[in-house]
Amino acid sequence: MKPLTRNQVAQRIARDIPEGAYVNLGIGAPTLIANFLPVDREILLHSENGILGMGPAPPQGDEDWDLINAGKQPVTLLTGGAYFHHGDSFAMMRGGHLDICVLGAFQVSASGDLANWHTGEADAIPAVGGAMDLAVGARQVFVMMDHQTKQGEAKIVERCTYPLTAAHCVDRIYTDLAVLDVTGRGLIVREMVEGLTFEELQRRTAAPLVRG
Amino acid sequence: MVDKTVASPEAAVAGIPDGSTVMIGGFGRAGQPSRLIDALIAQGARDLTVINNNAGNGETGLAALLKARRVRKVVCSFPRQVDSFHFDALYRAGEVELELVPQGNLACRIEAGGSGLGAIYTPTGFGTKLAQGKETRRINGRDYVLEFPIRADFALIKAERGDRWGNLTYRKAARNFGPIMARAADCTVAQVVEVVPLGALDPEAVVTPGIFVKRVVMAGATS
Numbered sequence: 001m002k003p004l005t006r007n008q009v010a011q012r013i014a015r016d017i018p019e020g021a022y023v024n025l026g027i028g029a030p031t032l033i034a035n036f037l038p039v040d041r042e043i044l045l046h047s048e049n050g051i052l053g054m055g056p057a058p059p060q061g062d063e064d065w066d067l068i069n070a071g072k073q074p075v076t077l078l079t080g081g082a083y084f085h086h087g088d089s090f091a092m093m094r095g096g097h098l099d100i101c102v103l104g105a106f107q108v109s110a111s112g113d114l115a116n117w118h119t120g121e122a123d124a125i126p127a128v129g130g131a132m133d134l135a136v137g138a139r140q141v142f143v144m145m146d147h148q149t150k151q152g153e154a155k156i157v158e159r160c161t162y163p164l165t166a167a168h169c170v171d172r173i174y175t176d177l178a179v180l181d182v183t184g185r186g187l188i189v190r191e192m193v194e195g196l197t198f199e200e201l202q203r204r205t206a207a208p209l210v211r212g
Numbered sequence: 213m214v215d216k217t218v219a220s221p222e223a224a225v226a227g228i229p230d231g232s233t234v235m236i237g238g239f240g241r242a243g244q245p246s247r248l249i250d251a252l253i254a255q256g257a258r259d260l261t262v263i264n265n266n267a268g269n270g271e272t273g274l275a276a277l278l279k280a281r282r283v284r285k286v287v288c289s290f291p292r293q294v295d296s297f298h299f300d301a302l303y304r305a306g307e308v309e310l311e312l313v314p315q316g317n318l319a320c321r322i323e324a325g326g327s328g329l330g331a332i333y334t335p336t337g338f339g340t341k342l343a344q345g346k347e348t349r350r351i352n353g354r355d356y357v358l359e360f361p362i363r364a365d366f367a368l369i370k371a372e373r374g375d376r377w378g379n380l381t382y383r384k385a386a387r388n389f390g391p392i393m394a395r396a397a398d399c400t401v402a403q404v405v406e407v408v409p410l411g412a413l414d415p416e417a418v419v420t421p422g423i424f425v426k427r428v429v430m431a432g433a434t435s
Contacts, residue, residue, distance in 0.1 A: 048315065049239040050385050065242060066386040072240040072293075083384055085391040085419070086239075086265075087323045090316030094336060118341070125303055126312050127292040133316030133336045167339040 001195035003176035009144055011036040013102060013174050016142075017043055021099040022092070024048065024134055027071045030102040030144050044081075046098055048130040050089050053081025070130065093130070093137035101138035103131065105145045105170075107160040110207035112170040112182040114143065115162035128165075135166035147175035147204055154206035156180070156187065177201060186210045216378045217407055217428045221251035224401045224429040228252060228366055233261040235322070235362075235393040236274055237369035240266055240293075243386035245370040245403040246273045247431040252368070258282045263322070263364060265315060265389060267291035267299035275299070283308055287362065289315035314342060317359055319392060325361035326395025326424075334359050367397030370434075371420065374404040378422030379413050387419065394424040401427040403434075 004012065006029055014036035017023055024046045025031050034056065037043050045054040048070045055076035058064070063074035077083075092098055107115040114135050117128045135141055148154055156173065173180045178201055179191040190212045192201055202209050218224050225248055228234065234252075238244030253276060260283050267286050268275030277283060279298045286308060291299050302308040313321070314336045324332050333356035337343040347358040369390040371380040380402055382390055394400045402420075407430040 047385070049242070049388050064384065066384040068240065068242050068385060072242075077384070083382075083387055085387050086315075086319040086389050087392045090319045094316055094320075094334070123304070125292040125300055126310075127290045128312060128314050128342065129290040130315040132314040132340065132342070136335045136338070137316075163341045164339060166336075 001193060001200070003147075004193060005176070006032060009174055009176055012179070013142060013144060014038065017041070017100060019043070022046055022052070022097065024093070024098055024101040024138065026101065026103040026131070026134065027129070028104045030104060031069070031071065033102060033144075046089075046092060047075070048089055048093075050084050050086060051075070051077065051081065052084070053078040055081070090130070090133050093133045096137060096139055098138040100140045100142060101134040102142045102144050103134060105143045105155065106162045107155050107157050108143050108145075108170050108173055108182075109160045110156075110158055110182075110187055112168045113160050114141070114165045114170050115160040116165050118163045120162050131165050135169040140171045141169045143170050143173045145173070145175055147177040154204060157206040177204065180209070188212045215376045216422070216425060217376050217430070221247045221403065221429055221431060222254065224248060224403070224427050225251045225255050225368070228255060228257045230257055231259045232257060232365040233263070233363075235263045235364040235367040235389075235397055237367070237388065237390040237393050238264065239385070239388040240269055241273065243370050243382075243388045243390055244273045245368045246434050248368040248401060248403045248429070249273050249277055253277055253280050253282065259284045261285040261287065263287040263362060265289055265318065266293060267296050269293060270295045278302060278308065281307070285309040285311065287311040287313060287318070289313055289318050312342060318362070319389070321359055321362040322389070322392045322396045325363035326392060329361060331358055331360050333357065362396065364393075364397040365399065367393040367400040368403070369393055369400065370403045372404065373406050373408050373413060374402055374425070374428040375408055375410050375413055375422070376428070377410060378402070378425030378428055379418045380404065380420040380425060381413055381417060382419055391420050394420045399426045400424055401429070403429055403431045405433050406430060
């Protein structure tokens, strides 16, 4: 059994983003998805700092520091893209106008609770940014993460032990091992990497799984 | 004749007293009014409450204001960044207070402040640590948290072009918090790259109408 690389997970998620979707890719690994969006689909990327129709990074030397993404890296604007202020940008999230957001996570619970902003450590400086607004507002919330921590602990759990970003918000989880849907019938396994058994996946998951 | 332009960044920040609440535009460095912040540091006001999305980057702008120990409290959504070391040190030493607000709640509380609303119900943060102790309400089957408007004594923002009536346009994603902060302060001060004659801004393209702006200062292009 060979877990997927970050790029392979990004590529897998990109396949599920349909033509015409308005999409926000969270800071970190989800930004990789932009590299794999099918060229024959028009997909509009939203950046919380006031961009719709965000394009890839500019060539070196062409950076414009008034045109950055949520991670504060230089980006470009596609033909037809638009700029707007923060009130409009978060109305797009909170008002249910974004079709999909993809977020990283520390933990996701069986009922779709998301924990991705704070490890709860006493000396950590808390920072939340737009994570709570995206989790609550986007019509579909996808999570992209490793199935387990580097120490081998499950990240899909019965109940999150880290502080919540939002409750019951996650629709689908893409990990390096599997694709799972969060449903009223529980966590349904839609795909597994080659060579992985359902039993082994269950062993690496701290919440009951349902065969898809 | 209405003329809101002032001659220098120093004149633009004149009269900001100790203890003021000051909104500072920008998302990281994009849209940060660095000339106004430099002038505010030179002016000397202290014990400030600063509202910004972040808590300073590197050694300049808001980071320099923090380093100069002029800030009592920061209201922001994302203080922790790779280059927020001045804030990090002050926070760990207990020398600056932090009110952490989800970014969209920060935006809509500022919008509420500028729009004369008494409060807002927002779904963001419901059921989380950041809503602990706050009043909640279920409306049409969805859960909301009661949040109060944010206003400031002064807003320092950066725009691209302005005229003597205070009309403003912005550049690319440097717009971010500028237009909403402009509406939510008693005295909004805009640092612009260029002051243009009345009529030079396309009225269809004015983003911040001059009624929201008290002072405009030309600062040229800043990095």
